[in-house]
Amino acid sequence: MNRFLSVTMGVAWRSAHNAFTNPAFLLPSLMFPLFFLAAFAGGLSAIGNVPSFDYEPGYTAFQYVFVFIQSAAFGGVFQGFAIARDFENGFAQRLMLAAPARGGIIAGYAVAALLRWLLTAAVVTVAALIGGMDVPGQGVDLFGLLALGLLTNVIAILWACGIAMRLRTEQAGSLIQMPVFLILFLAPVYVPVDLLSGWVHAVAKVNPATPVLEAGRSLVAGAPDRVALALAILAAAILVMGVWARTGLRSAERAGG
Amino acid sequence: MATQAATEPAPLGLSVGDPGLVEQVYALGRRAFFRVLRQPGQIIFPLVFPMLLFAVNSAGLDAATRIPGFPADDYRDFALAVPFMQGALFTAINAGTDLARDIETGFLNRLRLTPMKALALLAGQVGGVIIISVIQALSYLLVAAAIGVEFESGPAGVPVLLALSILISFAFAGIGAFLALKFGSGEAVQGFFPLLFVLVFLSSSSLPRDLIQTDWFRTVATYNPVSYLIEGIRSLVIFGWDAEALALGFGTAGAIAVVAYTAASAALRRRVGRG
Numbered sequence: 463m464n465r466f467l468s469v470t471m472g473v474a475w476r477s478a479h480n481a482f483t484n485p486a487f488l489l490p491s492l493m494f495p496l497f498f499l500a501a502f503a504g505g506l507s508a509i510g511n512v513p514s515f516d517y518e519p520g521y522t523a524f525q526y527v528f529v530f531i532q533s534a535a536f537g538g539v540f541q542g543f544a545i546a547r548d549f550e551n552g553f554a555q556r557l558m559l560a561a562p563a564r565g566g567i568i569a570g571y572a573v574a575a576l577l578r579w580l581l582t583a584a585v586v587t588v589a590a591l592i593g594g595m596d597v598p599g600q601g602v603d604l605f606g607l608l609a610l611g612l613l614t615n616v617i618a619i620l621w622a623c624g625i626a627m628r629l630r631t632e633q634a635g636s637l638i639q640m641p642v643f644l645i646l647f648l649a650p651v652y653v654p655v656d657l658l659s660g661w662v663h664a665v666a667k668v669n670p671a672t673p674v675l676e677a678g679r680s681l682v683a684g685a686p687d688r689v690a691l692a693l694a695i696l697a698a699a700i701l702v703m704g705v706w707a708r709t710g711l712r713s714a715e716r717a718g719g
Numbered sequence: 720m721a722t723q724a725a726t727e728p729a730p731l732g733l734s735v736g737d738p739g740l741v742e743q744v745y746a747l748g749r750r751a752f753f754r755v756l757r758q759p760g761q762i763i764f765p766l767v768f769p770m771l772l773f774a775v776n777s778a779g780l781d782a783a784t785r786i787p788g789f790p791a792d793d794y795r796d797f798a799l800a801v802p803f804m805q806g807a808l809f810t811a812i813n814a815g816t817d818l819a820r821d822i823e824t825g826f827l828n829r830l831r832l833t834p835m836k837a838l839a840l841l842a843g844q845v846g847g848v849i850i851i852s853v854i855q856a857l858s859y860l861l862v863a864a865a866i867g868v869e870f871e872s873g874p875a876g877v878p879v880l881l882a883l884s885i886l887i888s889f890a891f892a893g894i895g896a897f898l899a900l901k902f903g904s905g906e907a908v909q910g911f912f913p914l915l916f917v918l919v920f921l922s923s924s925s926l927p928r929d930l931i932q933t934d935w936f937r938t939v940a941t942y943n944p945v946s947y948l949i950e951g952i953r954s955l956v957i958f959g960w961d962a963e964a965l966a967l968g969f970g971t972a973g974a975i976a977v978v979a980y981t982a983a984s985a986a987l988r989r990r991v992g993r994g
């Protein structure tokens with residue numbers, strides 16, 4: 463088997479096994495999106511009645527897209543915590559000594575993050591449908607939404623890899639999650655961007671997460687809009703974050719693993 | 720006599736002999752206060768994070784003021800209560816984590832060799848963190864003043880708000896202390912943070928209860944004590960002097976404190992008993 467692929471599969475299997483068999487790791491990544499869906503779609507549903515709020519599928523679908531994308535990003539963040547833990551307890555250093563193709567380490571962690579998120583995405587989607595979400599979008603549209611989530615997940619894990627491999631301590635956790643949290647919450651979370659006010663409106667207008675959320679919402683509504691822009695932004699971010707993660711790996715190599 | 724004095728424990732700078740309860744509380748409170756000060760994460764995060772969420776949510780949810788029946792013209796007035804509640808959560812986690820660390824490092828066991836009273840341990844540990852929570856609350860008030868939030872209750876409402884905020888922090892610090900004494904692990908205490916955070920979200924923190932349309936959410940928010948804590952603080956900002964909201968706010972905070980400290984005292988007795 464290709465050396466890169468064997469490392470990727472080995473790291474992915476171990477990381478996924480850890481994530482799926484330890485409730486302390488699995489539950490937060492499942493519970494947080496569900497909780498946000500319940501709190502936002504349930505508690506704030508009256509926002510859907512605000513004049514000028516014109517998202518046809520309704521407020522549950524509006525929030526579902528945010529939670530879907532957010533869970534994709536946090537799937538990468540949670541995997542980043544695991545990478546930091548691997549460095550802190552010395553596993554990652556031993557792994558780097560043994561791996562014949564170290565790039566496979568990043569790929570393996572990314573595959574594990576993707577597997578984690580796919581489970582979360584399925585649970586969130588089922589919960590939203592049980593909660594009465596209306597989905598006018600058809601198969602191709604929903605595949606597009608899935609693609610947006612997948613790419614977001616890859617960006618987040620590459621970001622988290624870069625931080626975790628540079629700092630190599632669990633204390634990197636807040637540095638991994640805070641920028642992701644900020645970018646997501648400075649996008650149109652509760653209402654469309656035109657209904658935002660003040661400085662958040664100005665920030666949301668230039669926030670790259672905004673087109674991603676808007677594209678996702680348009681896909682669920684069955685009226686695709688700005689999807690190409692969203693995909694281009696995500697593809698560019700993957701390139702940048704790919705370099706960030708690879709140089710992070712080099713930093714860990716220079717530090718002796 | 721000299722030998723006896725030499726072997727007498729004199730922990731934490733207490734005078735040799737039999738220090739009173741106040742001295743013991745002061746010594747431990749001072750230690751807890753400076754311990755928090757030495758950990759920037761325990762200061763900065765509780766100051767910045769609630770204000771950040773406040774800023775983001777105020778702008779993001781400002782459209783909610785257009786819902787018929789919404790009780791404020793500016794969402795910032797409505798949302799100001801939430802940072803105080805979030806600050807109390809950080810107080811709970813900080814108090815619990817620090818106490819758990821004392822258990823994990825054996826500090827609590829060493830204290831058992833001293834004349835330190837159990838009550839002093841609890842009061843001192845919590846007292847130090849409460850001082851930090853006062854600083855937090857004052858900083859939230861300063862930000863509120865800076866952005867032009869006006870108190871319908873007038874200047875007299877500010878100290879009442881501060882008093883309620885301190886009582887809430889005191890109550891939640893008791894929860895943190897209980898968790899620490901029950902589980903003896905900082906990781907376990909931190910694991911409860913999401914659960915406490917959920918309590919804030921599943922309350923009337925974002926919308927008034929009568930405007931929550933989803934039935935199950937409104938029911939949860941009605942039974943959630945956090946709703947009454949938030950509504951007590953909020954009433955001073957947007958309604959003026961609402962006796963019912965204040966009574967429910969102070970009463971709920973007091974009840975949580977009684978339950979939390981009773982449970983914490985029992986857990987402390989059990990932990991000290993088994994060493």
